[in-house]
Amino acid sequence: MVSFEGLRLNSGSPIYRQIVLYLKKGIASGHIADGEELPSRRVLSALLGVNPNTVQKAFGILEEEGMIRSHSGARSFVKADSDVAGRIRMELTLEQARALASSMKQMSVTREQTLELIDRVWGEEE
Amino acid sequence: MVSFEGLRLNSGSPIYRQIVLYLKKGIASGHIADGEELPSRRVLSALLGVNPNTVQKAFGILEEEGMIRSHSGARSFVKADSDVAGRIRMELTLEQARALASSMKQMSVTREQTLELIDRVWGEEE
DNA sequence: AAAACCGTATTAGTTGTATAATACGGTTTA
DNA sequence: TAAACCGTATTATACAACTAATACGGTTTT
Numbered sequence: 410m411v412s413f414e415g416l417r418l419n420s421g422s423p424i425y426r427q428i429v430l431y432l433k434k435g436i437a438s439g440h441i442a443d444g445e446e447l448p449s450r451r452v453l454s455a456l457l458g459v460n461p462n463t464v465q466k467a468f469g470i471l472e473e474e475g476m477i478r479s480h481s482g483a484r485s486f487v488k489a490d491s492d493v494a495g496r497i498r499m500e501l502t503l504e505q506a507r508a509l510a511s512s513m514k515q516m517s518v519t520r521e522q523t524l525e526l527i528d529r530v531w532g533e534e535e
Numbered sequence: 536m537v538s539f540e541g542l543r544l545n546s547g548s549p550i551y552r553q554i555v556l557y558l559k560k561g562i563a564s565g566h567i568a569d570g571e572e573l574p575s576r577r578v579l580s581a582l583l584g585v586n587p588n589t590v591q592k593a594f595g596i597l598e599e600e601g602m603i604r605s606h607s608g609a610r611s612f613v614k615a616d617s618d619v620a621g622r623i624r625m626e627l628t629l630e631q632a633r634a635l636a637s638s639m640k641q642m643s644v645t646r647e648q649t650l651e652l653i654d655r656v657w658g659e660e661e
Numbered sequence: 662a663a664a665a666c667c668g669t670a671t672t673a674g675t676t677g678t679a680t681a682a683t684a685c686g687g688t689t690t691a
Numbered sequence: 692t693a694a695a696c697c698g699t700a701t702t703a704t705a706c707a708a709c710t711a712a713t714a715c716g717g718t719t720t721t
Binding site for chain 3: 707
Binding site for chain 2: 415434435437438439440498501502503505506507509510512513515516517518520523524526527528530531533
């Protein structure tokens with residue numbers, strides 16, 4: 410069963426997108442495996458303290474994008490073979506690295522400063 | 536006069552927030568200097584193709600946060616001495632570096648992989 | 662078979678974002 | 692001084708995101 414304990418919702422972006430991204434990252438990292446069972450919409454919405462429809466929207470998107478499979482009436486399952494996981498991982502990491510580089514350039518932060526900053530921040534506690 | 540030519544609006548986040556962030560980054564980089572004149576709400580909204588109220592919302596936030604000053608009737612000006620600029624720069628870069636580190640960790644990407652990825656992406660054309 | 666659970670769908674209400682039209686009084690400028 | 696421009700404010704409308712309550716039929720479980 411996929412655990413959503415690590416999901417900390419914030420108000421910066423729509424909740425359904427945070428749920429989608431959480432599952433994508435889980436697949437990318439390998440923490441969420443192919444064929445794994447998902448909690449039901451009702452159970453997950455209660456766990457996260459959000460509306461069942463919000464979870465349904467997230468799961469609907471995930472199914473459209475081919476990352477889960479749902480049969481009406483039964484539980485849903487993760488669909489993430491190694492090819493899919495590798496592709497998602499590549500997409501997400503590239504996208505985020507590019508966004509950071511672009512943003513730092515806008516602030517006239519050099520490549521060296523950026524690398525040093527990330528290296529330093531990496532060791533911080535949360 | 537502050538130029539907003541580099542501002543490319545996208546649909547990923549609210550427009551007023553994009554305007555706020557653009558000016559903050561400009562101050563952080565030093566491209567937007569203390570005391571510089573800002574375009575009027577009407578002129579800027581026409582330039583960006585958005586509603587004057589959207590620009591007003593962004594400028595209202597910027598004034599609340601002490602990054603511009605407005606006198607009713609006259610133009611507005613940037614308020615960004617070196618202390619302010621340095622503080623904003625520190626806040627934004629730290630925030631973004633932390634977000635990236637956190638995100639990469641969620642995908643089980645190592646520190647070395649992250650640094651290598653950013654180093655590689657930095658040299659890409661846009 | 663019956664109960665419990667599931668995915669899915671519908672309708673309604675609230676909030677935030679953005680547009681649109683307009684108005685008021687203060688400042689600049691010709 | 693008068694025109695033009697400015698910051699600011701108000702009201703109305705539209706749409707997306709989110710919440711809420713409810714319902715239907717299919718699947719699992721006992």
